[in-house]
Amino acid sequence: MSIRGALLLIALLAGPVQAQDVPFDPARIEACLANSDVAALCVGAEAAACMQKAGAGSTGLCLGTENAFWLARIDALAARLGAGSGLRAERAARRGTPSPTVAQLAEAFAAYRQVACDLRVAAWEGMMTGPEEIDCELRINAAHALYLTALLAP
Amino acid sequence: MKALWLSAALSLGIAPALAQEVPLDETLIRQCLRGGGDAQCIGVAVEPCIAGLGGYSTVAHQACARAELAWWDGLLNEAYGTAMARARDSDAANATEIRASVRPSDADALRRMQRAWIGFRDAACGYEALQWWGGTGASGAEAECLMRMTGEQALALQGFARER
Numbered sequence: 001m002s003i004r005g006a007l008l009l010i011a012l013l014a015g016p017v018q019a020q021d022v023p024f025d026p027a028r029i030e031a032c033l034a035n036s037d038v039a040a041l042c043v044g045a046e047a048a049a050c051m052q053k054a055g056a057g058s059t060g061l062c063l064g065t066e067n068a069f070w071l072a073r074i075d076a077l078a079a080r081l082g083a084g085s086g087l088r089a090e091r092a093a094r095r096g097t098p099s100p101t102v103a104q105l106a107e108a109f110a111a112y113r114q115v116a117c118d119l120r121v122a123a124w125e126g127m128m129t130g131p132e133e134i135d136c137e138l139r140i141n142a143a144h145a146l147y148l149t150a151l152l153a154p
Numbered sequence: 155m156k157a158l159w160l161s162a163a164l165s166l167g168i169a170p171a172l173a174q175e176v177p178l179d180e181t182l183i184r185q186c187l188r189g190g191g192d193a194q195c196i197g198v199a200v201e202p203c204i205a206g207l208g209g210y211s212t213v214a215h216q217a218c219a220r221a222e223l224a225w226w227d228g229l230l231n232e233a234y235g236t237a238m239a240r241a242r243d244s245d246a247a248n249a250t251e252i253r254a255s256v257r258p259s260d261a262d263a264l265r266r267m268q269r270a271w272i273g274f275r276d277a278a279c280g281y282e283a284l285q286w287w288g289g290t291g292a293s294g295a296e297a298e299c300l301m302r303m304t305g306e307q308a309l310a311l312q313g314f315a316r317e318r
Contacts, residue, residue, distance in 0.1 A: 038194070040193070088284055088285070091284055091287050092284055095284065095287055099280055099281060099283065099284035100276075100277045100280045100281045102281075104277055104281075105277045105278060105281045107277075108270075108273045108274040108276075108277035108278070109274055109277075109278075111270045111273060111274070112267075112270040112271050112273065112274035114270075115263070115266045115267045115269075115270045116267050116270070116271070118258070118263050118266070118267070119260070119263040119264055119266075119267045119314070122257070122258045122259075122260050122263045123244070123260070123317075123318065143306075147278070151281075151282060151285055
């Protein structure tokens with residue numbers, strides 16, 4: 001199932017919790033990232049807090065909201081990496097060996113994420129498939145966002 | 155026990171003239187993993203290894219990162235074998251559903267995932283190598299990336315095998 005399909009399914013299953021009511025605060029993830037030595041500990045914590053506050057029916061929306069946070073972060077970081085493509089092309093020419101572009105890196109990442117989450121949900125059936133896939137995508141997207149952040153570190 | 159990674163260093167392209175015995179203390183990694191360190195154990199043996207080679211140099215950094223990469227690569231191969239055995243067991247237990255296309259094959263999904271991961275690893279580490287090329291962080295960047303990604307994948311495969 002595609003991420004869009006899963007989000008649709010989740011929205012349909014969400015019950016009384018609506019998107020605008022999701023108690024999700026991206027500032028808490030930012031604060032965690034700024035203050036934690038282990039950035040990976042900041043992944044999924046806000047979605048978990050959101051589910052606890054919003055209660056039954058909120059799983060998909062909370063996971064989906066945090067997933068959207070990390071996806072937006074990947075897009076912003078990829079744009080920053082792309083801005084340095086001229087310098088990279090110059091380096092590649094001097095080095096004499098080709099190197100993947102930002103687009104090729106993004107493509108390889110997306111292909112990996114798709115099949116990694118296909119594998120994770122293979123054992124699940126029915127209603128659990130959607131949340132399981134979103135949780136998988138959230139964690140892989142977050143790990144990639146943290147990786148891209150490190151690539152841009154001075 | 156200190157493993158001597160001369161053959162690994164040679165096979166991974168360390169210059170022969172500089173491929174002295176690389177003193178990678180793999181017990182540091184094993185102890186860390188036993189203590190529940192998981193991904194934080196990746197790279198734990200690199201700094202002591204560099205010290206064992208007389209201190210930091212580009213060659214020492216690359217040699218130690220590649221030696222630890224070889225250790226994680228061994229774990230990854232072992233973990234993939236275990237994961238594939240579990241996937242095949244699962245497929246055998248669900249053969250009817252798989253034949254009816256009600257359920258995907260775990261073994262096929264695992265194979266596809268590993269193939270895509272190799273493509274992602276090569277793209278990410280190829281990208282990273284040039285990102286730091288020419289700068290102070292350049293030495294060993296690609297080897298560090300390969301080591302980190304291989305370690306993470308080995309641990310992910312172990313997790314898959316435990317859950318199935």
